Amino acid sequence: MPARTSWIPYALIAPSVAFLAALFLMPLVQTIWLSFSAGDALSLENYRRMAGDLNFSLAVKNTFLLTLVVVPLQVVLALAMATMVTKLDKGRDLVLWVLTIPLGISDLAAGLAWLALLQNTGYLNSALYALGLIEGPTGWLSQETPWSLFFAIVLAELWRATAIVLVILIAGLQLIPKEFSEAAEIFGAKPWTRFTRITLPLLKPSLQSALILRTVLAFEVFAVVYALGGRNFPVLAGEAYVWQNDNQNYGIAAAYAVLIMAISLAATAVYLRVLRTRPEQLP
Amino acid sequence: MTIQAAELPQTGKSRSMTLPSARRLLLWTGLAVLLAWVLVPIYFVALGAFGGRLGVFRWPKTIWPTDLSLAAMTQFLAIEGVFNALVNSLIAAGLTVLFSVFLGAPAGYALARYSFRGQNVYRLLVLLTRAFPLAILALPLTVSFIRLGLYDTPFGVSLIHTVLALPFAVLVTQSLFMGIPREYEEAAWVFGCTRFQAFMKVVLPLALPGLAATAIFAFVISWNEVFAASILTVRERTLTAYLLRILAESPLHYRFAGGFILIIPSVLFIFAVRRYLFAVWGIASK
Numbered sequence: 001m002p003a004r005t006s007w008i009p010y011a012l013i014a015p016s017v018a019f020l021a022a023l024f025l026m027p028l029v030q031t032i033w034l035s036f037s038a039g040d041a042l043s044l045e046n047y048r049r050m051a052g053d054l055n056f057s058l059a060v061k062n063t064f065l066l067t068l069v070v071v072p073l074q075v076v077l078a079l080a081m082a083t084m085v086t087k088l089d090k091g092r093d094l095v096l097w098v099l100t101i102p103l104g105i106s107d108l109a110a111g112l113a114w115l116a117l118l119q120n121t122g123y124l125n126s127a128l129y130a131l132g133l134i135e136g137p138t139g140w141l142s143q144e145t146p147w148s149l150f151f152a153i154v155l156a157e158l159w160r161a162t163a164i165v166l167v168i169l170i171a172g173l174q175l176i177p178k179e180f181s182e183a184a185e186i187f188g189a190k191p192w193t194r195f196t197r198i199t200l201p202l203l204k205p206s207l208q209s210a211l212i213l214r215t216v217l218a219f220e221v222f223a224v225v226y227a228l229g230g231r232n233f234p235v236l237a238g239e240a241y242v243w244q245n246d247n248q249n250y251g252i253a254a255a256y257a258v259l260i261m262a263i264s265l266a267a268t269a270v271y272l273r274v275l276r277t278r279p280e281q282l283p
Numbered sequence: 284m285t286i287q288a289a290e291l292p293q294t295g296k297s298r299s300m301t302l303p304s305a306r307r308l309l310l311w312t313g314l315a316v317l318l319a320w321v322l323v324p325i326y327f328v329a330l331g332a333f334g335g336r337l338g339v340f341r342w343p344k345t346i347w348p349t350d351l352s353l354a355a356m357t358q359f360l361a362i363e364g365v366f367n368a369l370v371n372s373l374i375a376a377g378l379t380v381l382f383s384v385f386l387g388a389p390a391g392y393a394l395a396r397y398s399f400r401g402q403n404v405y406r407l408l409v410l411l412t413r414a415f416p417l418a419i420l421a422l423p424l425t426v427s428f429i430r431l432g433l434y435d436t437p438f439g440v441s442l443i444h445t446v447l448a449l450p451f452a453v454l455v456t457q458s459l460f461m462g463i464p465r466e467y468e469e470a471a472w473v474f475g476c477t478r479f480q481a482f483m484k485v486v487l488p489l490a491l492p493g494l495a496a497t498a499i500f501a502f503v504i505s506w507n508e509v510f511a512a513s514i515l516t517v518r519e520r521t522l523t524a525y526l527l528r529i530l531a532e533s534p535l536h537y538r539f540a541g542g543f544i545l546i547i548p549s550v551l552f553i554f555a556v557r558r559y560l561f562a563v564w565g566i567a568s569k
Contacts, residue, residue: 008478012393013405016386016449023420023446024412030423084313097557098318101325104549106507108523112542113324116331119535123327126343137342159324171561213413220416223509223527227538230531237510240418244514250422257419268414 035254046251050259053252059234065150066235067218070157074214075207077158078165082173083195096170103163110160111227115141118152118228143232153233156224161217165210172206173199208275215271216264236260325546331539332356339536359540368525369544371437372506375521378441379448379505380498386445387452388494392482394453395460409450420446421511428515435517443511448501455500455559459493460486496559499552506548 038045050056081099085092102110117123120137128134140148176199184194200207222237231238240256243249330348331339335355360366390409394402421443425434433439463486471481506523513524520528526541553560 006397006399009393009397009399009402012389016390016453017405017408019382019386020408020412020446020449023424023442024408024415027420027423027427028415030427031419034423080313081317084310084317087310088314093557095314095318097554098321100557100560101321101550101553103560104503104507104553106509106523106545106549108509108526109328109507109542109545109549110324112526112538113328113546115535116327116539116542117324121340121342121344123344123346126345129343159320167560174561216414216416220418220510223523226527226530227542237416237418240422241510241513244422244425250426253418253422257416257422260416261419264414264416 031254031257034251035258038251046255050252050255053239055234055239059236059239062150062233063219063221063236066153066157066221067215069154070161071211071214071218073154073158074162074165075210077162078169078210081162081166082169085170086173100163100167102160103167105160106223107160107221108223108227110156111224114152114156114159114224115228141229141232146233149229149233152228153221153225156228157218157221160224161214165214168206168210168213169203172203175206176202204275204277208271208277211275212268212271215267219260219264219267236263325550328539328542328546331536332359332543334536334539336534336536339534339539355536356540356543359537362537364520364525365522365541368520368522371440371516371519372522374437375440375444375512376502376505378438379444380501382441382445383448383452383501384494384498387449387497388456390453391456392460394457396465409453412446412450417443417447417508417510421514424511425514434515435519437519437521440512440515440521441505443515444505444508445501447508448504451500451504452497455493455497456490459490459497462493463489493559496556499556500559503549503552507545 035046036042036044085095085099088095105113115122118140119125120139124140125134125138128138129136139145141152142149180198180202181194184198189197220237221235222241225233225235225238231242236256237260240253240260243256244253330351333351333353333355334341334349335352335358338349338351338355341349360369390405393399394406424439424443428434428439433442467485467489468478468481471485472478476484509523509527512521513527516524522541522545526538526545530538
């Protein structure tokens, strides 16, 4: 058992608390404040200008569409990966290493890797050409081809960020006692039934963390999109970046940031509610 | 949970006997597809990085390495600003490692060894940092950093990266210290060590590999981060910020060279910390 309360633990956490207060809590408050201030007075001016911007509705639509498509696919893909990996006995470490490599890859680098595949004279087009499906270099990532650009971004996001879901799910799978599944097998449950009736419900806490983390990150998506399509595919974080860096309008950039935060928190609240685990359901 | 317990349990021979060979074939086919899915884009960006201008525009391409030379890469590194950006990235990542280990490890130790009032609030504070988008933290720091003289310095970038890396540092070190029996420390006290000495002589040597993993996590997080680094720098850009800035105007083979340089350390680092990945997330998802 841990020792009785003394001053020592407080002294140990104090530096990190001070650090987070200065670089997490303060900026948080400042951004919210900045987004509501125009000149000296409190107003919704920044939000009005944000909503009136040409790219705004497009950015909202694109970001939501991307999140709604990417996150569920990632969970399915990661579940498939995790199920396969747990069936392995030889070579599991090697397979897991390769599958988790994208975890360490920057979103910018991931976008560039897929650019190498999908650019006009890239490998996809070369393959299509060899199959006789296209006649020469074809563009997939321009404004004129919004759907193939969207599809390319989905692929790159799936490639890059499924690994984190996989790691969370495998960590969760280890916590499920083997006996449950074995008992069900004795009573004649088929693999699919065991998966949906035992594994999935018991995996709910891990699924919840994975979904929260991935959804928050998906609403922040930015560098992958820029690497593949430049400004052709506006997203919320990209607009915040443009307003801050190119237009030097900190108020509107802050409004975008607060909007992203509000959406993230709302999504988190939904996941916490929908996927809550009652204490009696824990193994 | 300890690190050891979090390692994947090794299944014995019995499991392999129960899987019929047709299903094994299916399993390995699926896995081969997944492995290719992960590795192929990395292979192609490497070809792009070493292929130079000629390789990038060759049509139609073969999937075999042609036109490869180190010249393309050395040319990229010789562009004004690239080398500087690389150095800045390394400095920022190095400082992030220092800050997150020295701020996070004591907190992880406190969470592992003591139960104290407010520890749940603290845990919540740490996890909350992951629930907020980075944009909301990075934007106002532009103004504060200009005022403090931290704007456009790798030091300033490393501060915001530490906010990202700190939750991981706290969680990894917590699981690490929980895995080192308390009795070892108590034995050292009995033999006359102070708490600090006991920590330095008994706990620290056992914790070193895990602390190294924590450091690597922090390094990768900082090395990869794009948004905050781009917003907080102008001349002293990190590599990610530099690449983002030149995306629109630089030729393709330079972009691929940059992408390749970004990927390489990640691949090695993930290999180095693979044992700890699952320990972190086993705890984080509780």
